[in-house]
Amino acid sequence: MLFDIIHEEKHKGEQGVKEKKRMWTILVAVWMVVIFLFSAQPSDESSKESLFVGRMVGQIFVKDFEEWPEEEQEAFAEAINYPVRKTAHATEYAILGIFVFMRCRCQDTWSRKRMIATAWGISTVYAATDEFHQIFVPGRAGMVTDVMIDSSGALAGILLAALAGFIIIGRNRRTEYGS
Template identity: 25%
Template sequence: MKQKWFWGVVIAIELILFYSSSMTYKEQTSVPFLEKILGTNKPLYSSLSKISFRYGGKTQSIENDGYFHFLEFFIRKGAHFSIYFLLGLFLCLAVYKYFSKNKFLMMFIPWLATTGLAAFDEFHQGLTGGRTPSVTDVILDSVGALTGILVLMLILWLIELHANKNKS
């Protein structure tokens, strides 16, 4: 029964991703919301203004993008990482019973599948107006999925270790 629930979560996440990548940037941007909520306060401006780095071939900084777009960048990339973290974790749980005797496949198959889904999602995003597909985002998504899978494997290992300790 749990397997069906895990598959349901995987499908729900995929539907959310598909819907999200169907939206134009203008439909999806959080900049107006951030401007409204934060107004002229701009918390952490002095600290954030010292940060500058390259991502996807572009320099990301307050100087280049402006304060609210720079904040939005972190929100969007955090969402990428987080949603694929959850997708990797729940896909690993969904296939658990199929690969319970082979830990490598239990991790590798969900990681490979989430990376493929991330690539497909970026391709789909490229078909949407005002959006650009990014290999760098696929890598970020893949790392998010792998992190979710590794965290789950650590938790399962600790549970197994605890269960074996109680048996002795």
């Protein structure tokens, strides 16, 4: 009877790991498709979205932005267009990095270093293929600097996820042992 309970718990644990692997694999794949679709947009569509975000930034952070003349609002949005685009690159890859890292965490025999290195490697290779893909999109270009920005964003997301996991595990251990 005890053997059956232990076996059932172990099996339930294995099933839980399989479900987590499946969930994180799906999230990685879906997010890669999202990135691909953003990259497949011709430059004029992509620029419109970035300028829209630039206007939103102005409305949120600049006092009386809505009172400015239309040309000044447009000039502001254009002036911050480059940082908005690069921040979007870094952010979408930070999310990818988190998802890939969480998938790597399902490999319970891997060291934390191996998880981080693998997640960063996968994210960086995807960034490089994404930039290659952009060569074939009207008005877009594959940029090595964008691969570096994407890779840095991925690493930031990975390290954030690793740090969060480290803090949560530490907190759980303190709670478990009554410290």
